[in-house]
Amino acid sequence: MGAISIEKLDHLYWLGRYTERVYTTLRKFYRIFDDMIEAPEGSYTYYCKRLNIPDIYTSNSQFAEEYLYGKDNPDSLYSNMSRAFDNAIVLRDELSSNVLSYMQMALDVFESDNHASPLLELQSVIDYLLAFWGCVDDYVEDEDCRNIMKCGKYIERLDLYIRLEYHTKDIEKEFRKLLNRLHKTQMYYDAAKLEKLKDMIDAKIHCPEQAEGKDAELLDYLGNIIEVR
Amino acid sequence: MNMEQLVNHVDGINRLLARYGVKFGIYKNQTFHEQLFPFDAIPRVISKDDFALLERGLIQRVDALNLFLKDVYGEKKIIKDGVIPEEFVFSSSGYLAECEGACPPKDIYSHISGIDLVQGKDGNWYILEDNLRIPSGASYPLIARELERRVAPDTFRKNPIIDNRNYAKMLTDTMEYVNTGGIRVIMTPGRYNAAYFEHSYLAERTGSVLAMCSDLFVEKNHLYYRDYRGGKQKVGVIYRRISDEYLDPMTFNPESLIGVPNIMDVYRSGNVAIVNAPGNGIADDKGIYYFVPKMIRYYLDQEPVLRNAPTYLPYYEEDRKYVLENIHKLVIKDVAEAGGYGVIFGNELSKEKLEDMKELVTRESRRFIAQEVIDFQDLYIVEGDEKVARKADLRAFVLSGETTKVWPSGLTRFSRNPDSFVVNSSQGGGFKDTWVLSQ
Incomplete structure (x- = not known):
């Protein structure tokens, strides 16, 4: 607590970035997922292009699974959530265990095997991330x-x-x-x-x-x- | 005791522990894995009288060990007086010649001591080993108690359990007592350390700065913490959670990337307190353990309150003879190993392996100690819907500052394997809270 080292500055900044990346892209994904119900195969291509991420996907449904949960896909939301968590875990003394717990729970949702209805499950990620920011205002002195x-x-x-x-x-x-x-x-x-x-x-x-x-x-x-x- | 409410909520507590990231790390096939540390809700309960005895014995033991460390890196009277053979000191990997003559602030070497004990079926407590370097584990019962109270208030209302949540205050006071003037830092090698949760949690609870080596530097014989604006803050006390060998590449392992160059010079000059002091490994060497009762008599002129597990040193001819004749019923420990590794139960070895072991013990007699297998009390754990008995030990935490104090709690670790005596978390064990009763 108190003095912020260069290392911590780096983690704080990137924690903010990755958390936001998961939050905003996940919210956007809700729209894309809905569009893909009627859209032709490959409709995600535009999204990949806009985000400047490689289009490695083979179908709408594969995109839905892989973009959300792909463990080895550096652009997946799971990978971004992991990076957010990696930056948060080293900041317990700054953030507090209460704040950190929301990152842990958000990551746990991605790591659970329950992918049957992703948007239903991932709603809690959005909730946890919002709670995380609320908690930051409350607990981080x-x-x-x-x-x-x-x-x-x-x-x-x-x-x-x-x-x-x-x-x-x-x-x-x-x-x-x-x-x-x-x-x-x-x-x-x-x-x-x-x-x-x-x-x-x-x-x-x-x-x-x-x-x-x-x-x-x-x-x-x-x-x-x-x-x- | 009334603990039904607590036991009924064990899954909830484990869920909360997961939420707060209460984990430990383990390397398997050179890959880091984080695991939850399974919590069992049935606590170890220590009566008021038993704790009073433990308290006396543990304070006595740690005081003697601190005097031993001062002596062994100073005058060496205990060696000169023939109480401990010099080869047991100077051939130990825990003895660091670089610490000769270095006096830590207030002459305290072991500020935080983790003493492992078991309670025999005869009711007696036996010391299994002393951990005076960087003993970990206090954070687990500390956070568990917080959650237990949340889910089972009645249990704590109705039972006279001493609150253990003062550990952070005890630790802060211990650090402040030796603070040479500056901020308090807990230094971690990083998140891929087995005990990283503990490092970060204790930093949070004590309000200390959690630092990595890159955050610290030495300038004009003082230790500083560097902030991102280029400012610096003097460090007065550093609770380092890295081993001696990595602490200072200019003094110890030159290849260490996780130490702070020249920190040992600052320490030798008395400009920073290092918690625990470097060089403590000599006092918790498994070979030196044998001599702790002698130390108590030598330094304090008192009879030890707590017993060692009956231990033999193959180094002594008489003991070696006994060990070789009874190896099938003894437990053999390699003094260089820790974490439950290097522990061999004679009764589990085949005839051939027993013979190999005998040969090894004869050839490298300084490398091993042998102990009687203590028939220690099992504790109940909940497994599925039933209660089953399992082996468990207790790590008591003794903090040495202005006075020496025993934390009225401790980490109770249990084996989940019904046939095993090894309780270490790294080998699949779980933990319990330790309740000390006030009446």
Whole structure:
């Protein structure tokens, strides 16, 4: 408790990112899963392309299983949940056992053999992750700790919202949240890149035709404003 | 005792233990696996009188062991006076010449001692071994009690059980007593250590900083914790959960990647307290165990309150003769092994293997000790719908700070195998809470 080492900074930031990755992509997956009921085979391809993950899937149903639970698939939600957990488990002294327990339970859902009705089962992952963030606000005393995690969370959310073509209003809202956290934290960030990012998001909102085709550049700035490993 | 409510909820408690990640790690085929540590709800119950006896005996023993450590790395009177043969000290892998002359703050070497005992069917307690390096296990009954009270309040309302949740406070006080001025750190080799849960849980409960080697550095003969903004905080006491050999690559194993270079210089200068002190391995060597009752008489001029399990040193001719004649009914322990490994029961060996063992004991007499198999009390555990008796030991925790204190609880480990005496978690055992009664 108290001083945050470089190692812990890294874990806090990536805990925020991976937790958010699981949360937002899982919520998105609910929609995709629903669409796939009537959609032709291979309808997940667009999603893979947007997320820039390799399309290694062979059918809609195989995608549903493998993208959620694939143990050896680095892009599966299970793999991302494991990474979130790996970052959390080394932070018990910062987070507390109560906070950590929600990560454990979310991981346990992925690790259970019950895949019969994935969306039914994975609803509890969403619940646990929401509880996790609620608990973070309640139990994690160190404000810097919370801010670092939330910087990770909002950077990841913005990244996913941009990739998944969320409405610009949502992007603007999340960017404001990121700025708020970034200014509160003592982390080093690249002010020039942040300024550039601000301009690009402004352009995306107010002059979409000008911003067209620039998402890759935008994502690059976003991923590099904070100096972590 | 009324513990029905508790026993009925054992599955619930195990679920909660899983939720809180109460696990231990184990390497199988060079791969790390984390396992839940199965909890059995029927506690070991220690009466008030029994605990008073244990308390006296354990404090006496740990005080003597601390005096031994001071002596053996200092004046060596016990060797000069012929109480312990020097070859038992200097040939032990636990003896570290690098610790010669280093005086830990307040002369305390073993701040946290884990003493393993069993209770014989005759009611007597026997010490099986002393663990003075980095004994683990206190966190398990500590968290279990928290959960037991949650699910079975009546059990605790109706029974006079001493609250054991003061362990974190005892540990904090112990660390603070030797603190040389700075923050408290619990140093872990990382999450792939067998006892990682304990490291992180104790850091949380004591409000200490959980650090890895990369977070710590030595500058101008002081130890510091480095924060991410480039600032540093002086460390006054470090509860290190890594072995001596990895602690400082400049002093011990030069290939260690999990130690802190030059920390031993800081320690020798008295600028940081290391909990437990480096070099303690000499005092919990299985060969030295034989001499602990002699140490108690030598340093404290008292008769030992608690007995050792009857032990023979093949190093002594008379003992060797006895061991060779009775090897079929003795338990042979390799002094270099730990964690339930290197323990051989003579009655389980074939004729040929017994002969091989005899030859080995004769050839490498310093390497082994032999003990009578104590017919110790079984404890009941719940298996399915029935209660079955299993072998169990007790690890008592003795903390040495301003005074020496015994934690009124302890880790009771049991074997799940009906034919086994080995209770170690790494060999499939489970654990129970240990209740000490106040009346």
